[in-house]
Structure formats: C-alpha cells, structure tokens
Amino acid sequence: xxxxxxxxxxxxxxxxxxxxxxxxxxxxxxxxxxxxxxxxxxxxxxxxxxxxxxxxxxxxxxxxxxxxxxxxxxxxxxxxxxxxxxxxxxxxxxxxxxxxxxxxxxxxxxxxxxxxxxxxxxxxxxxxxxxxxxxxxxxxxxxxxxxxxxxxxxxxxxxxxxxxxxxxxxxxxxxxxxxxxxxxxxxxxxxxxxxxxxxxxxxxxxxxxxxxxxxxxxxxxxxxxxxxxxxxxxxxxxxxxxxxxxxxxxxxxxxxxxxxxxxxxxxxxxxxxxxxxxxxxxxxxxxxxxxxxxxxxxxxxxxxxxxxxxxxxxxxxxxxxxxxxxxxxxxxxxxxxxxxxxxxxxxxxxxxxxxxxxxxxxxxxxxxxxxxxxxxxxxxxxxxxxxxxxx
Numbered sequence: 001x002x003x004x005x006x007x008x009x010x011x012x013x014x015x016x017x018x019x020x021x022x023x024x025x026x027x028x029x030x031x032x033x034x035x036x037x038x039x040x041x042x043x044x045x046x047x048x049x050x051x052x053x054x055x056x057x058x059x060x061x062x063x064x065x066x067x068x069x070x071x072x073x074x075x076x077x078x079x080x081x082x083x084x085x086x087x088x089x090x091x092x093x094x095x096x097x098x099x100x101x102x103x104x105x106x107x108x109x110x111x112x113x114x115x116x117x118x119x120x121x122x123x124x125x126x127x128x129x130x131x132x133x134x135x136x137x138x139x140x141x142x143x144x145x146x147x148x149x150x151x152x153x154x155x156x157x158x159x160x161x162x163x164x165x166x167x168x169x170x171x172x173x174x175x176x177x178x179x180x181x182x183x184x185x186x187x188x189x190x191x192x193x194x195x196x197x198x199x200x201x202x203x204x205x206x207x208x209x210x211x212x213x214x215x216x217x218x219x220x221x222x223x224x225x226x227x228x229x230x231x232x233x234x235x236x237x238x239x240x241x242x243x244x245x246x247x248x249x250x251x252x253x254x255x256x257x258x259x260x261x262x263x264x265x266x267x268x269x270x271x272x273x274x275x276x277x278x279x280x281x282x283x284x285x286x287x288x289x290x291x292x293x294x295x296x297x298x299x300x301x302x303x304x305x306x307x308x309x310x311x312x313x314x315x316x317x318x319x320x321x322x323x324x325x326x327x328x329x330x331x332x333x334x335x336x337x338x339x340x341x342x343x344x345x346x347x348x349x350x351x352x353x354x355x356x357x358x359x360x361x362x363x364x365x366x367x368x369x370x371x372x373x374x375x376x377x378x379x380x381x382x383x384x385x386x387x388x389x390x391x
Contacts, residue, residue: 038266038270039266039269039270039273039294040265040266040269040281040293040294042259042262042263042266044293045261045262045265045266045283045293046258046259046262048283048291048293049080049253049258049261049262049283050258051291052080052253052283052284052285052288052291053253053258055285055287055288056077056078056253056285056287056288076286077285077286077287078252078253078254078285079249079251079252079253079285079286080250080251080252080253080261080283080284080285081247081248081249081250081283081284081285081286082247082248082250082265082268082269082281082282082283082293083245083246083247083248083281083282083283083284083290084245084246084248084269084272084276084278084280084281085244085245085246085278085279085280085281085282086244086245086246086276086277086278086279087244087276087277087278087279087302088244088277089241089242089243089244090240090241090242090243090244090246090276091240091241091242092242093242095242096240097189097190097192097193097201097207098189098210099204099207099209099237099238099239099240100237100238100239100240101209101231101235101236101237101238102235102236102237102238102248102267102268102271102272103234103235103236103267103271104234104235104236104263104264104267104268105234105260105263105264105267106256106260106261106263106264107232107233107234108235108236108250108251108264109123109180109181109231109232109233110150110232110233111251111252111255111256112180112251112252112255113150113180114255115252115254115255116180121180123180123181124154124155124178124179124180124181125151125152125153125154125155125179125180125181125182125183126153126154126155126156126157126176126178126179126181126182126183127142127153127155127156127157127183127184127228128156128157128158128159128162128182128183128184128185128188128192128208129156129157129158129184129185129188129213130158130159130185130187130188130213131158131159131160133158133185133213133219134156134158136219136221137156137219137221137224138156139153139155139156141221142156142221142224142225142228145221145225146225146228146229149229149232149233151228151229151232153183153228154179155179159188159191159195162195162196163195169197172196172197173197173199173200176196176199176200176206177206179205179206180205181205181209181231181232182200182205182206182207182208182209183208183209183211183227183228183231184208184209184210184211185210185211185213186210186211186212186213187213187214189208189210192208196208204237204238204239204249207237207239209231209237211224211227211228211231212224212226212227213227236248236250236264236268246272248268250264250265250268250283253285265283265293269281269293269294273294273296277296277302278294278296279295279296280292280294280295280296281293281294281295320337322345322346322349322353323345323346323353325353325356325357326356327349327352327353327355327356328352333349333352336348337349
C-alpha cells in the first residue's frame with residue numbers, strides 16, 4: 001500500500017521545494033522512515049531559532065563595540081515574534097478587547113518571571129475581581145494555593161478601586177504599567193475597557209486575561225486558582241487584529257532552549273492553521289529579517305481563483321447587450337443608460353454598436369483571408385506531387 005506524504009513534506013509547508021528535490025527525497029527509504037509528520041518540521045524551526053540567535057548575538061557585539069548598548073535594548077533585541085498572515089481579517093470589522101489564548105507546552109510566564117530578576121522591570125501579576133468577591137479571598141489564600149507552582153499574585157483590586165483610587169488618568173496608567181500579567185474575573189472583563197482605558201489594551205502584557213472564578217454560580221477559590229495555573233503554565237495570549245497579519249510574541253530567545261521554543265511554535269502554528277485560513281507563517285526577532293516557516297499553497301490558490309472570479313464579474317458588469325451586440329460602457333455611458341428610455345438604447349448607443357460591428361466584421365474578414373491563404377498554400381504544395389504522378 002502506498003504511503004501518504006506527511007504535512008511536513010507537503011507543498012503546503014515547504015518554502016522552497018522543487019519537483020527534482022521531491023523525487024530525490026521520496027526515493028530514499030531512510031528519508032521516509034525519518035519523515036517529520038508535524039505541520040512544520042521541527043528541524044526547520046530549530047534552524048530558524050539558531051540563525052536568529054546568531055544574528056542577535058552579532059548585532060549585540062557590534063553595539064557593544066560602539067558602547068551604546070543599553071540593558072533594555074539588549075532585552076528587546078532578543079525578543080522573538082511569530083508573524084501569521086491570514087487570507088481574511090482575523091477579527092472582522094468589530095473591535096475585540098479580549099485576548100485569544102493559545103495552548104503551549106512550555107510556560108511563557110515562568111521563564112519571563114525568572115529572567116525579570118536581572119531586568120529593568122520586575123515581573124508582577126495583578127488580579128481584578130468583582131467588588132463583592134474581595135471579602136472571599138486574600139493574597140495569602142492565593143499564595144498558599146499557587147506558591148508551589150512558582151506563581152505569585154502581587155496585588156488584588158476590584159472595580160471600585162479602579163473607579164476611586166486610580167480614577168486619575170496618570171495614576172491609573174502608572175499603576176497598570178507596573179504589571180506584566182493582568183488577570184480578571186470573566187464576569188467583569190467586558191467592563192474593564194472603560195475602567196482601565198484604551199491605553200491598557202495597546203500592549204498584550206497589560207490587556208486583561210479573563211479567568212473563571214465561579215463554580216455552580218458561587219465564588220470558588222479552587223476554580224480561581226485552577227484558572228490562574230492554566231493561564232500561567234500552559235497558555236499564551238495574542239491580540240486578534242482587524243487586519244490579516246497577526247503578531248504573536250513568543251518571549252525572549254534566552255528564556256527557552258531551542259527545542260522548547262520550537263515545541264511552542266509547533267503548538268501555536270497547528271492551532272492557527274486549524275482555526276484560520278493561514279497563508280504563511282514567519283519568525284523574526286525585533287531587528288532581524290523575517291524567516292519563512294510555513295506557507296499554505298491551497299489557500300494561496302483559493303485566493304487567486306477568488307480574485308480572478310471577482311475581476312471577471314467586475315468586467316462583465318462593464319458590458320451590456322443592446323440589439324444583440326455586447327458593448328463596453330464607460331462610467332458616463334452607464335449613467336446615460338440609467339436615464340435613457342430602454343426602447344431607445346439602440347439609437348442612444350448607435351456609435352458604440354456600429355463600432356463593435358465594424359471590429360467584428362474586420363475580424364471575420366481577416367480570419368477568412370487567413371483561411372484562403374492557407375488553402376492556397378496547400379494547393380501549391382500538392383501541385384508538384386500531382387505532376388510527378390503524371391510522368
């Protein structure tokens with residue numbers, strides 16, 4: 001039985017893949033045994049990560065020579081992003097304040113918190129609850145449940161605090177900027193844009209992530225802590241853009257081993273390709289060129305066909321049949337046609353109709369002449385053969 005080709009070696013996921021290379025690859029039995037069945041071969045991802053590490057290291061060395069490298073710049077240069085290009089808008093025309101959570105194997109926040117001990121900004125977590133639930137939980141309660149997982153909640157506030165204590169714009173902005181992770185009860189998350197202000201939603205780190213705090217319609221410390229663990233240990237937030245290009249912040253190159261980061265990228269790409277019509281996926285650091293990881297030829301072909309059909313339909317709209325003749329209408333002609341008497345269209349567009357007829361007649365004449373010339377050539381070719389036959 002013929003073995004099917006995996007997604008990893010298909011034309012959907014390979015940036016450069018010639019037919020010759022495909023034949024060589026398939027003809028080698030060892031290649032078939034070691035074939036990567038993932039959407040993007042892990043070797044390709046690890047190679048891209050290695051190249052980004054080399055690029056950022058060489059950039060850092062050059063900056064150190066100039067003695068202009070700051071600690072914050074060093075952190076930013078190692079920041080790595082995944083860029084996903086969709087066939088259509090990710091979120092449509094409506095503005096979406098909620099982050100989309102993608103499941104990953106290796107925690108995004110754990111290494112971030114560990115690295116913050118030597119960075120400019122400490123990693124701090126804020127929890128926002130309903131006013132009525134503030135009496136049901138304390139920072140110590142949450143600490144006892146989460147400390148063994150390396151998770152700490154640095155401050156708990158409610159909607160009332162945001163309305164009063166941090167009502168002033170500057171005070172609220174300064175307060176929100178202290179945190180790298182903001183968690184909020186999903187019952188109040190829709191009211192937070194007004195309380196936090198639009199500035200908070202410009203960065204993924206200050207965009208509140210909804211968590212479940214209730215079980216059986218009652219506040220539950222267990223439900224709260226389980227939701228916090230799920231986000232902290234296994235999820236990555238992304239903002240859904242109105243456009244077709246999504247930027248997924250993967251963290252810092254120094255936070256993960258190449259294999260760990262590659263696994264997270266595999267998790268993310270599989271989720272995106274499953275839920276959207278992804279055309280292509282790239283990876284880059286803040287200052288590096290983009291490196292291609294994946295492209296979907298089927299989606300690209302579908303877009304091409306759709307665009308061709310749309311153009312054909314638009315061209316068809318520019319033509320109208322009058323007295324059995326298809327004529328092309330300019331914008332002026334279209335406006336004239338709308339106000340003209342339908343029974344008099346033949347008279348109104350007489351010049352256009354006559355022009356089309358003349359072109360048609362000329363075309364038919366040229367075809368007739370071509371056919372006559374071909375027939376004459378055939379007669380000339382046959383004539384010598386006929387004379388030889390008589391001799």
